[in-house]
Amino acid sequence: MNAPEDSSRLPDASLVRLRPEILATPPYRQGKPAAADAFKLSSNENPFPPLPGVLDAIAASSNVNRYPDAAATALRERLAAQHGVTPNEVHVGSGSVALLAQFIQAAAGPGDEILYTWRSFEAYPGLVTVAGATSVQVPDTAEGRHDLDAMLAAITDRTRAVIVCSPNNPTGPVVTTDEFLRFMAAVPDTVLVLLDEAYAEFVRDESAVNGLALLGRFPNLVILRTFSKAYGLAGLRVGWAIGPEPILDAARATAIPLSVTGVAQAAAIASLDRSDELMARVDVIVERRNAVVSALRAQGWAIPETQSNFVWLATGEQTEAAADTLVEHGIVARPFVGSGIRISIGEAESVDKLLSAAEWIVQHLPSGHAARAIG
Ligand SMILES: *Cc1c(COP(=O)(O)O)cnc(C)c1O
Numbered sequence: 070m071n072a073p074e075d076s077s078r079l080p081d082a083s084l085v086r087l088r089p090e091i092l093a094t095p096p097y098r099q100g101k102p103a104a105a106d107a108f109k110l111s112s113n114e115n116p117f118p119p120l121p122g123v124l125d126a127i128a129a130s131s132n133v134n135r136y137p138d139a140a141a142t143a144l145r146e147r148l149a150a151q152h153g154v155t156p157n158e159v160h161v162g163s164g165s166v167a168l169l170a171q172f173i174q175a176a177a178g179p180g181d182e183i184l185y186t187w188r189s190f191e192a193y194p195g196l197v198t199v200a201g202a203t204s205v206q207v208p209d210t211a212e213g214r215h216d217l218d219a220m221l222a223a224i225t226d227r228t229r230a231v232i233v234c235s236p237n238n239p240t241g242p243v244v245t246t247d248e249f250l251r252f253m254a255a256v257p258d259t260v261l262v263l264l265d266e267a268y269a270e271f272v273r274d275e276s277a278v279n280g281l282a283l284l285g286r287f288p289n290l291v292i293l294r295t296f297s298k299a300y301g302l303a304g305l306r307v308g309w310a311i312g313p314e315p316i317l318d319a320a321r322a323t324a325i326p327l328s329v330t331g332v333a334q335a336a337a338i339a340s341l342d343r344s345d346e347l348m349a350r351v352d353v354i355v356e357r358r359n360a361v362v363s364a365l366r367a368q369g370w371a372i373p374e375t376q377s378n379f380v381w382l383a384t385g386e387q388t389e390a391a392a393d394t395l396v397e398h399g400i401v402a403r404p405f406v407g408s409g410i411r412i413s414i415g416e417a418e419s420v421d422k423l424l425s426a427a428e429w430i431v432q433h434l435p436s437g438h439a440a441r442a443i444g
Pocket of ligand 1 (some may be wrong): 113163164165166167190234238265267294295296297298303306307308
C-alpha cells in the first residue's frame with residue numbers, strides 16, 4: 070500500500086465498528102506515579118521490598134526462553150495442601166483481577182446481571198461490561214459497609230454472580246461471618262458468589278468473615294486471594310481462587326493460557342516458604358494503620374472501620390481540593406471525584422506528611438461536612 074500523501078487522506082479509524090459499550094468504557098487508570106520525593110499511596114501496594122530469598126527465587130527462574138507450566142502445578146499443590154483441598158479446587162491467575170474476569174465471563178453474558186456493592190473495587194464495572202453483562206450496583210451504607218439485605222433483595226432471575234468484597238476496597242470495613250452466613254443461606258444455589266478477600270491478611274476483627282474457614286460448605290462459593298498486597302508481589306501478577314472444581318474448570322476454560330509466568334509462580338512459592346517473615350511485616354502495617362486511624366479520628370475525621378491496608382476519607386465534593394492538598398504535602402493518594410480519597414498505609418516516613426495534610430484539610434472542610442465527625 071502507498072503511504073497517504075497528506076493528512077486529509079489519513080485513514081479514519083473511527084469508522085471501524087467496535088462494541089459501543091466498550092467505546093463508552095474508560096481504559097483502566099492507574100494510581101498516579103509519585104514525584105521523586107513523594108510517597109505513592111494510591112494503589113494499596115506493600116511498602117516493603119521483596120525478601121532476599123524471594124529475589125533469589127526470581128533470579129533462579131531464568132529459563133524464560135521456555136513457556137511456564139500452564140497449570141501452575143507446584144503452586145496449586147502447595148496451596149491445596151495448605152488449605153486441605155485437592156489441587157483441582159485451586160486455580161491460579163495473573164492477579165486476582167484476571168481471576169475475577171474469568172469467573173464473570175464463565176457465569177455471565179449479554180442479558181445477565183452481576184451484583185455488587187458500590188462503592189467497591191473500581192475494576193468490577195469494567196470486567197462486567199467486557200463480559201457483555203450488566204452491573205447491578207447496590208449502594209453501600211453510610212459507614213462504607215455492604216448492605217447484604219439490599220443485595221439479596223436485588224437478586225433477580227438474571228443474576229449470575231454476586232461479588233462480596235471483604236474488606237471492602239476502597240472504604241475498608243469487613244463483612245462479618247454472621248452477615249455472610251445469613252446471606253449465603255438466602256442466595257439461590259444457582260447464583261455464583263465470589264468472595265474477594267484481597268486484603269484478608271490485614272484483618273484483625275475476629276467477627277470478620279474468613280472464606281478459608283468456609284471451604285466445602287457451599288456449592289456456589291469461590292474465594293479469591295492475591296499475592297499482590299500482603300505478600301508484596303504486585304509487580305509479578307499472581308492471585309489464586311479456591312472453590313468447587315466444576316466452577317473453577319469453567320473459569321479455566323475462559324483463561325488466556327500461560328498468563329501466569331514461571332517467575333511469578335516461583336516467587337509465590339518462595340513467599341509461602343517465608344510467610345512468617347512476611348506476616349510479621351503485615352503486623353507492622355496493621356499497627357501503622359491503627360495508629361493512622363486513631364490520629365485521623367482525633368483530628369475530627371469520620372473514618373470507616375478499616376481492616377485493610379488503606380483508609381478512606383469521605384471528602385465528597387471537596388475531593389479534588391483535598392487530593393491537591395495531599396500532593397502538596399508529598400502524598401499521592403487515590404481520589405474518587407465527588408466521593409472520597411483512598412490512602413494506602415505505606416512507609417513509616419509517609420505518616421507525618423499524611424497527618425499534617427489531613428489536619429489542614431479537616432480544618433478547611435466546611436463545618437457540618439460528612440467527613441468531619443466533630444466540629
Ligand atoms: C488489589 C485488589 C485485587 C487484586 O489485584 P491483583 O493484583 O490483580 O491480584 C482484587 N480485589 C480487590 C478488591 C483489590 O483491591
